[in-house]
Amino acid sequence: MTVRHELNGDVGVLTLARPEKRNALTPEMLIQFTEGVGSLIDRGARVLLVTGEGRVFCSGFDLALCIADPGGDTMRSLLTGLDTAIRVMREAPTPVVLAAHGAAIAGGCAMLGGADVVVSDEQAKLGYPVVRIGVSPAVSAPFLTAQGGPAAARSRMLDPGLTTGRGAFASGWVQELVATETDVLPRASEIANELATKPSWAITATKALLNDLTTPPHGGSGLAASLALTGGSEERELLARAMAPKDHNP
Amino acid sequence: MTTDLATLIIDGPIATLALNRPDARNALSIPMLKTMHARLGELEALDKDDRPLALIVTGEGRAFCAGMDLKAVLHEEGAPPRLLTSLADFTVRLRKLPQITIAKVNRAAIGGGCGLTCACDLSVTHADAKLGFPEVDLGVCPAVVAPWLVRKVGPGRARRVLLSGGTFDGARASELGIIDHVVPTLDDLDGAAADIAKRIASGGRTALAATKSLLNDLDGSGNLDEARRCATISADVLAREDARAMLTKVFAKA
Numbered sequence: 001m002t003v004r005h006e007l008n009g010d011v012g013v014l015t016l017a018r019p020e021k022r023n024a025l026t027p028e029m030l031i032q033f034t035e036g037v038g039s040l041i042d043r044g045a046r047v048l049l050v051t052g053e054g055r056v057f058c059s060g061f062d063l064a065l066c067i068a069d070p071g072g073d074t075m076r077s078l079l080t081g082l083d084t085a086i087r088v089m090r091e092a093p094t095p096v097v098l099a100a101h102g103a104a105i106a107g108g109c110a111m112l113g114g115a116d117v118v119v120s121d122e123q124a125k126l127g128y129p130v131v132r133i134g135v136s137p138a139v140s141a142p143f144l145t146a147q148g149g150p151a152a153a154r155s156r157m158l159d160p161g162l163t164t165g166r167g168a169f170a171s172g173w174v175q176e177l178v179a180t181e182t183d184v185l186p187r188a189s190e191i192a193n194e195l196a197t198k199p200s201w202a203i204t205a206t207k208a209l210l211n212d213l214t215t216p217p218h219g220g221s222g223l224a225a226s227l228a229l230t231g232g233s234e235e236r237e238l239l240a241r242a243m244a245p246k247d248h249n250p
Numbered sequence: 251m252t253t254d255l256a257t258l259i260i261d262g263p264i265a266t267l268a269l270n271r272p273d274a275r276n277a278l279s280i281p282m283l284k285t286m287h288a289r290l291g292e293l294e295a296l297d298k299d300d301r302p303l304a305l306i307v308t309g310e311g312r313a314f315c316a317g318m319d320l321k322a323v324l325h326e327e328g329a330p331p332r333l334l335t336s337l338a339d340f341t342v343r344l345r346k347l348p349q350i351t352i353a354k355v356n357r358a359a360i361g362g363g364c365g366l367t368c369a370c371d372l373s374v375t376h377a378d379a380k381l382g383f384p385e386v387d388l389g390v391c392p393a394v395v396a397p398w399l400v401r402k403v404g405p406g407r408a409r410r411v412l413l414s415g416g417t418f419d420g421a422r423a424s425e426l427g428i429i430d431h432v433v434p435t436l437d438d439l440d441g442a443a444a445d446i447a448k449r450i451a452s453g454g455r456t457a458l459a460a461t462k463s464l465l466n467d468l469d470g471s472g473n474l475d476e477a478r479r480c481a482t483i484s485a486d487v488l489a490r491e492d493a494r495a496m497l498t499k500v501f502a503k504a
Contacts, residue, residue, distance in 0.1 A: 095413045116409045147406040175410035198415060199389040199496060205487045206386055206412050209393045209480065214405035
């Protein structure tokens, strides 16, 4: 399993466990993630804690797999799996705390859009530089726009650069900032344990209301927009360029 | 009315609405909200050219507002929805005033009181004031105030605040965006609020009202149906056996 899930008391922990690839997402991982959320809730988790093993939370889609599949089916599975993973977090009756330590990039950054509390560190690298590889971030754009407002969404999705944990805190994509990456998981666990003590009926009603009040206006159309670009020549070309050995880059 | 549960003072271009139930730390009760509505009615009835331009909202005594007076309504049939709907209506009505409203938060704004703060256009408090939304800790749902917090701080931070419960100080409220201006101590508060009100009142009457009305349209502030639907959600959670049992225990301890 490259996504582990376990119940620690009342806290259901989901761990991206592919540290040797900086937790780069595969279609299977996203399926395991979604199944893990369902299983933990069925087993009575009162809070979900999402984390990544190793040095960073998540570096995004595994692009090597995408390049190996020029027809685009892998990219399509990743986009569909990501959309589902974000939605199951958002629709879970429990709060979701996400520990984004070190880096949360592209698809990894998109995961933030489904969480209720995101903890990150000052110097973490966060961002959504997917236009660089010819991919549209539309799949999660509605969620991240709802999270931090339209201005942050524009600058983060149109500029293929990265921001820091502090920058993401200022724009509202991160709600809790700690000094270093090693502080992230302890703080996120502390928050998760605290939320688990609250009366579950009040938490569930409050989360459902917030979902209702902040439903992305175009929530349904994001995935279709991302899928529409997949498998095109621009994506193939830019992916190949991004994955080429650095010294061959112009 | 023998007691004046809310007072309105008009001083030229600046009006002040003060919640006046200091013995209950200005907890929002049905009679008090009725008086607050009546005071807004007086303001609304003023001739267009005599209208104040700014309205300071504050609380007499030891708190701005300690929240909903749930203790008073918990065991009275039909009272919780009436109280919550009255607050929902009040917040929308307050928001629709042409005056620019300034919440002057003295000492404490909890739950519904913190929601009232967010429904104002601007807010000022002192660094060691106490604010927050501890509803979930009490087993209730802060639905009636949620739309105002979402408008004030955005959905991401609103999630963090409402799902976490608890309270925080004025400085933290400022970081979160609930408070626009923070002064060091309570002694500085009156002067700071007066300065803001004066600055606002130096603006053009028509320009201020038109700008506020536009901002209200853009963020859906006038949505009375939504406000009432949220009041119903708060009331539904409050009607649950487990919520009532929890609150009864809390009130017995207090």
